[in-house]
Amino acid sequence: EAGVVQSPRYKIIEKKQPVAFWCNPISGHNTLYWYLQNLGQGPELLIRYENEEAVDDSQLPKDRFSAERLKGVDSTLKIQPAELGDSAVYLCASSLEGGVAGVDTQYFGPGTRLTVL
Amino acid sequence: AQKVTQAQTEISVVEKEDVTLDCVYETRDTTYYLFWYKQPPSGELVFLIRRNSFDEQNEISGRYSWNFQKSTSSFNFTITASQVVDSAVYFCALSSSGGNEKLTFGTGTRLTIIP
Numbered sequence: 473e474a475g476v477v478q479s480p481r482y483k484i485i486e487k488k489q490p491v492a493f494w495c496n497p498i499s500g501h502n503t504l505y506w507y508l509q510n511l512g513q514g515p516e517l518l519i520r521y522e523n524e525e526a527v528d529d530s531q532l533p534k535d536r537f538s539a540e541r542l543k544g545v546d547s548t549l550k551i552q553p554a555e556l557g558d559s560a561v562y563l564c565a566s567s568l569e570g571g572v573a574g575v576d577t578q579y580f581g582p583g584t585r586l587t588v589l
Numbered sequence: 590a591q592k593v594t595q596a597q598t599e600i601s602v603v604e605k606e607d608v609t610l611d612c613v614y615e616t617r618d619t620t621y622y623l624f625w626y627k628q629p630p631s632g633e634l635v636f637l638i639r640r641n642s643f644d645e646q647n648e649i650s651g652r653y654s655w656n657f658q659k660s661t662s663s664f665n666f667t668i669t670a671s672q673v674v675d676s677a678v679y680f681c682a683l684s685s686s687g688g689n690e691k692l693t694f695g696t697g698t699r700l701t702i703i704p
Contacts, residue, residue, distance in 0.1 A: 475633075503690065514593075514680050514694025515634070528691065561632060567690070578692060580626070580634035 474499070476581030478564050484587045490552035493584045497545070497566030504541060505578060506549050507563040515563050521547065551586075559588045591616045593683050595695035602671055603703045610666045610698045612681030618642075623657065623664045624682040624692065634680070640664065668700075676702045 477496040485491050497504050502523050507515035518537065520528040523544040532539065536555070541547040551558055565578040592615040602608045614623065625637040638648065640657050648655045652669045668675055678699045682692040 505690070512696065514682070514696055515692070516694070517691045520690055563634065565634075576690075577624070577636055577639050578690075579636060582631060582633040585632070 476564055476566055476579055478581040478584055480584055481582060482585050484589065485554055486589050487556055488553040490550065491554050491586060492548055492550045493562050495547045495549070495564030495581060497564070498579055501566035501568050502544070503567045503569070503576070504547050505565040506539060506547070507565065509561040509563055509583070511560070518549070554588045556588050559586055561585050591683050591685065591693040593681050593693055593695035595681055595698050597698045599699045599701070601701040601703055604673060605670050607667060607669050608671055608700065610679050610700065612664045612666065612695060614662050614664065614681070614683045616683060616685065618685040621683060621685045624684070625655065625666050626680045626682060628678040628680060628697070671702045673702045673704050676700060
């Protein structure tokens with residue numbers, strides 16, 4: 473079974489430029505998460521989707537970050553414009569029936585390492 | 590608020606030694622779940638174990654074992670007979686049930702196994 477797929481793996485941009493990350497979850501997983509991981513830290517949740525609906529976006533900086541999961545499968549996270557402080561690893565995860573039968577295990581992709589110059 | 594503390598920032602041991610990674614958590618929930626993930630240099634977080642708050646039985650999986658003690662709010666992870674392939678950053682994480690799927694992670698412990 474294929475795991476969570478993310479692309480690109482690495483991205484280098486100049487500040488004020490836009491950037492987008494793509495995630496394809498494990499087949500059949502209805503819950504999708506985007507996490508931000510700063511160097512030397514644990515991941516922090518940015519947004520969680522149940523199918524197409526963003527059910528927790530309280531930690532998403534909405535002035536410059538946006539996300540979508542139009543068909544309830546893959547998802548895109550965008551930053552516009554990027555700032556120096558956005559340099560980090562952006563991780564996508566998915567789980568099955570998140571929140572319905574209790575907490576379910578989240579499986580993570582390899583992440584996208586963003587460098588903003 | 591939930592909190593996970595991994596006080597050990599870095600640990601180095603010689604191959605074949607046993608090593609224990611500490612995890613202390615804080616939560617007001619009576620039902621919660623604890624996790625351990627491994628993050629090798631490739632960057633992907635690899636799921637190792639999930640334990641719910643009602644199951645304090647220790648678990649062993651091959652060279653890995655976990656000790657869950659509610660009395661001390663700890664969920665420690667032991668690797669027996671360590672191998673070089675165990676070198677990675679290990680994260681402990683906490684989540685509550687009831688629809689809140691957010692994982693609260695510790696800051697991780699970087700484990701280096703010296704050949």
